[in-house]
Amino acid sequence: MIYREAGQYKTTYVSDSQIFPIAQDRYAVAALLVIAFLLIPLFATQYIFSAILTPFLILALATLGLNILTGYAGQLSLGTAAFMAVGAFGSFNFMTRVDGMPALVAFILGGICAALVGILFGLPSLRIRGFYLAASTLATQFFVLWALSKVPWFTNYSTSGVITTQKVQILGFKFDTPQSEYLLVLAIVAVMALMAKNMVRSNVGRSWMAVRDMDVAAEVIGFRIMRTKLTAFAVSSFYCGVAGALYAYCYLGTVEPEAYSLDLSFRILFMVIIGGVGSILGSFLGAGFIVLLPVALSIIVHYTGLPNSVTSNLELMVFGALIIFFLIVEPHGLARLWQIGKEKLRLWPFPH
Amino acid sequence: MKFRFTRLLAVSAVAVTTALSGALASAQEQFVPILSYRVGPYASGGSGFFGGMIDYFNLVNMSGGINGVKITWEECETEYNAARGVECYERLKKKGGGATVVEPLSTGIAYGILDRVGTDKIPMTTLGYGRSDAANGAVFPYVFPLLTSYWSQAAAMVKYLGDKSGGLDKLKGKKIVHLYHDSAFGKEPFPVLEAASKQYGFDLVKIPVPHPGNEQNSQWLQIRQANPDYVILWGWGVMNAVAVKTAARVGFPREKMLGVWWAGSEEDAIPAGDAAKGYSTMTYNTPGNYPVLDEIRKKVYGAKKGNLEDTSRIGSVYHMRGVTVGILYTEAVKKAQEKYGKGKALTGEQIRWGYENLNVDEAKQKTLGAAGMFPPIKTSCQDHEGSGAAKVQVWDGKAWKALTPNWITGDRAAVQKMVADSSAKYAADAKITPGCMK
Numbered sequence: 001m002i003y004r005e006a007g008q009y010k011t012t013y014v015s016d017s018q019i020f021p022i023a024q025d026r027y028a029v030a031a032l033l034v035i036a037f038l039l040i041p042l043f044a045t046q047y048i049f050s051a052i053l054t055p056f057l058i059l060a061l062a063t064l065g066l067n068i069l070t071g072y073a074g075q076l077s078l079g080t081a082a083f084m085a086v087g088a089f090g091s092f093n094f095m096t097r098v099d100g101m102p103a104l105v106a107f108i109l110g111g112i113c114a115a116l117v118g119i120l121f122g123l124p125s126l127r128i129r130g131f132y133l134a135a136s137t138l139a140t141q142f143f144v145l146w147a148l149s150k151v152p153w154f155t156n157y158s159t160s161g162v163i164t165t166q167k168v169q170i171l172g173f174k175f176d177t178p179q180s181e182y183l184l185v186l187a188i189v190a191v192m193a194l195m196a197k198n199m200v201r202s203n204v205g206r207s208w209m210a211v212r213d214m215d216v217a218a219e220v221i222g223f224r225i226m227r228t229k230l231t232a233f234a235v236s237s238f239y240c241g242v243a244g245a246l247y248a249y250c251y252l253g254t255v256e257p258e259a260y261s262l263d264l265s266f267r268i269l270f271m272v273i274i275g276g277v278g279s280i281l282g283s284f285l286g287a288g289f290i291v292l293l294p295v296a297l298s299i300i301v302h303y304t305g306l307p308n309s310v311t312s313n314l315e316l317m318v319f320g321a322l323i324i325f326f327l328i329v330e331p332h333g334l335a336r337l338w339q340i341g342k343e344k345l346r347l348w349p350f351p352h
Numbered sequence: 353m354k355f356r357f358t359r360l361l362a363v364s365a366v367a368v369t370t371a372l373s374g375a376l377a378s379a380q381e382q383f384v385p386i387l388s389y390r391v392g393p394y395a396s397g398g399s400g401f402f403g404g405m406i407d408y409f410n411l412v413n414m415s416g417g418i419n420g421v422k423i424t425w426e427e428c429e430t431e432y433n434a435a436r437g438v439e440c441y442e443r444l445k446k447k448g449g450g451a452t453v454v455e456p457l458s459t460g461i462a463y464g465i466l467d468r469v470g471t472d473k474i475p476m477t478t479l480g481y482g483r484s485d486a487a488n489g490a491v492f493p494y495v496f497p498l499l500t501s502y503w504s505q506a507a508a509m510v511k512y513l514g515d516k517s518g519g520l521d522k523l524k525g526k527k528i529v530h531l532y533h534d535s536a537f538g539k540e541p542f543p544v545l546e547a548a549s550k551q552y553g554f555d556l557v558k559i560p561v562p563h564p565g566n567e568q569n570s571q572w573l574q575i576r577q578a579n580p581d582y583v584i585l586w587g588w589g590v591m592n593a594v595a596v597k598t599a600a601r602v603g604f605p606r607e608k609m610l611g612v613w614w615a616g617s618e619e620d621a622i623p624a625g626d627a628a629k630g631y632s633t634m635t636y637n638t639p640g641n642y643p644v645l646d647e648i649r650k651k652v653y654g655a656k657k658g659n660l661e662d663t664s665r666i667g668s669v670y671h672m673r674g675v676t677v678g679i680l681y682t683e684a685v686k687k688a689q690e691k692y693g694k695g696k697a698l699t700g701e702q703i704r705w706g707y708e709n710l711n712v713d714e715a716k717q718k719t720l721g722a723a724g725m726f727p728p729i730k731t732s733c734q735d736h737e738g739s740g741a742a743k744v745q746v747w748d749g750k751a752w753k754a755l756t757p758n759w760i761t762g763d764r765a766a767v768q769k770m771v772a773d774s775s776a777k778y779a780a781d782a783k784i785t786p787g788c789m790k
Contacts, residue, residue: 051438055435055439149534149539160483161536162483164466164467253466253467254467258535263433302428308429309399312389313390
């Protein structure tokens with residue numbers, strides 16, 4: 001009843017092709033943005049900003065990147081963290097070596113570096129698929145970390161390969177408090193998420209999905225496989241690269257290449273699977289689930305008063321059990337749950 | 353009349369505040385966040401280390417606290433993961449009146465909160481790991497790589513191997529393999545070892561082992577071909593036991609292997625079985641039993657407040673390291689109380705001063721029941737390390753035994769010069785003006 005689009009007439013092509021065709025969706029997204037930009041900064045504490053919201057948003061962006069590649073274009077990748085690392089170390093080098101480099105431009109250039117590396121390591125996808133492609137993207141993961149620790153130039157000749165990021169400053173405004181860092185990350189993530197939402201329904205996005213569903217058929221009806229797959233790698237890596245740069249600049253501050261380990265790649269892949277393969281909303285839900293749930297669990301379990309050696313293990317067990325539960329109940333992820341809910345709401349109160 | 357009334361009010365207000373602060377003083381408490389890891393691949397070390405810290409805190413509290421100030425703490429599971437560690441740090445830093453020290457026992461977490469501890473004014477100790485150049489307190493006022501850092505360790509290794517060959521000049525023409533974990537950790541000693549190789553004329557062969565290092569056949573084949581005089585094992589986790597076992601398989605004598613201190617715990621030696629016999633490593637704790645450990649056994653474990661489930665692990669390498677962290681914290685607080693008021697709960701900023709003016713000599717260690725347990729330490733603004741000494745221990749098949757009776761210190765002057773250069777570069781990059789804090 002509340003969620004019904006009856007009476008919303010599309011009278012122009014423009015209104016028919018909006019990003020959010022249903023009015024309620026538009027209001028909800030607008031309200032969410034208002035809350036995130038205005039209300040949260042008023043009430044949240046420093047802990048919420050720097051330990052919960054900022055990492056959540058950054059990882060959601062990386063998940064979005066992987067979701068473009070895996071969910072929309074159907075190319076499985078285990079190299080997400082490597083692309084993030086390229087973005088982070090790329091931005092670091094632009095900031096270090098170019099005087100007066102604006103931070104935002106450095107992030108974008110870092111993302112472009114990641115995109116180029118993505119295209120390079122996406123080339124095997126033209127010949128191999130599925131698990132074999134996963135193995136070749138695994139090579140990206142190892143190669144990039146190896147290169148970062150082997151070539152001292154990337155880390156500006158730091159003896160142990162650890163970099164300390166510069167302070168972010170845009171138009172003279174210093175982003176050095178947790179609150180301002182959160183707002184910066186939020187702005188970047190919001191813009192990029194809207195761009196992604198728009199992209200996946202454009203001809204580029206549709207060609208990705210055609211290739212995902214059956215690449216031979218897509219080729220027969222005239223999609224150029226090479227271009228489609230490589231744009232998917234490029235765009236996905238760009239998103240991951242920007243996320244990696246934010247991870248270094250707005251979250252950790254001092255980073256060793258090990259921070260972008262295979263472990264992180266797997267975590268992001270889990271976020272995609274839990275959140276929903278091939279869904280922008282799912283990227284956020286998945287990141288929320290994997291980032292926030294362990295924290296919530298650890299706080300809850302902590303109040304049970306059990307000894308710490310027990311609570312630490314209990315936390316992992318509950319988390320594992322929840323993942324299995326969700327995957328059995330809804331293998332298409334949290335986004336699918338929301339979709340089902342949305343359909344029910346649209347029909348309610350008349351179920352037929 | 354009105355005037356008198358205000359004065360009365362003022363007097364009574366003063367009386368109330370003094371009464372209140374008196375009430376507070378009777379229950380002085382100081383908070384320590386414990387970023388522990390008890391699950392995951394490094395849990396065996398973490399449970400011993402943080403168990404040792406908690407055991408010592410319990411002992412201090414049972415003996416009346418630090419001049420009456422009780423230590424409170426709360427644990428948070430980090431799984432040795434940098435992101436989880438940062439979250440834990442942010443969650444706990446304001447609890448219990450504010451964190452007064454943080455010791456994560458993880459390089460990744462230490463880097464993740466390196467900038468934050470300065471802003472939050474909470475001292476961070478990194479015993480035997482982390483940034484070596486943080487020993488310069490003028491650039492890193494809130495970071496304390498207490499006792500010894502990786503660079504000091506590498507220098508001490510060179511000194512020990514020199515002594516073993518009959519003098520540092522005898523190292524000329526010798527071949528030393530540096531078998532390292534291929535990460536920031538494994539590469540940390542490069543500058544020291546390279547400089548020493550130039551100075552003393554030994555041949556340095558660097559062989560990386562990719563993480564996690566449970567397959568090292570090709571590396572040991574290389575070592576056998578190179579036929580070095582010594583092998584430095586700069587490993588972590590499962591890599592250590594595998595290295596020792598593989599060395600036994602290719603017939604390389606374990607007596608010629610020298611491990612880093614993170615390769616020298618029971619958890620590293622026991623899985624290697626008989627192969628580990630005769631294998632030696634560096635350490636910043638002399639293995640053995642001490643009165644303070646007996647006291648922990650008697651008082652803390654006697655009252656069933658001990659943190660370790662397996663009491664045979666009391667006094668194990670990791671447990672003793674945790675106790676050392678506890679002792680150094682207590683001593684830093686005592687020192688800070690001398691300046692800021694005895695029996696008062698202090699802030700992280702005040703305890704930072706205590707860490708910077710720490711002085712635990714042999715006599716002091718004796719009164720603490722820990723004579724010779726760790727090197728005597730005296731810190732200053734220029735030297736947040738305070739000692740730079742280490743010992744060599746050997747595994748006799750059942751337990752670690754001290755191999756060198758005295759503490760070994762490498763070329764301190766050279767290390768300190770490197771610290772100064774490297775921290776100056778950091779300061780320039782991060783636009784910090786170095787300066788000592790009062």
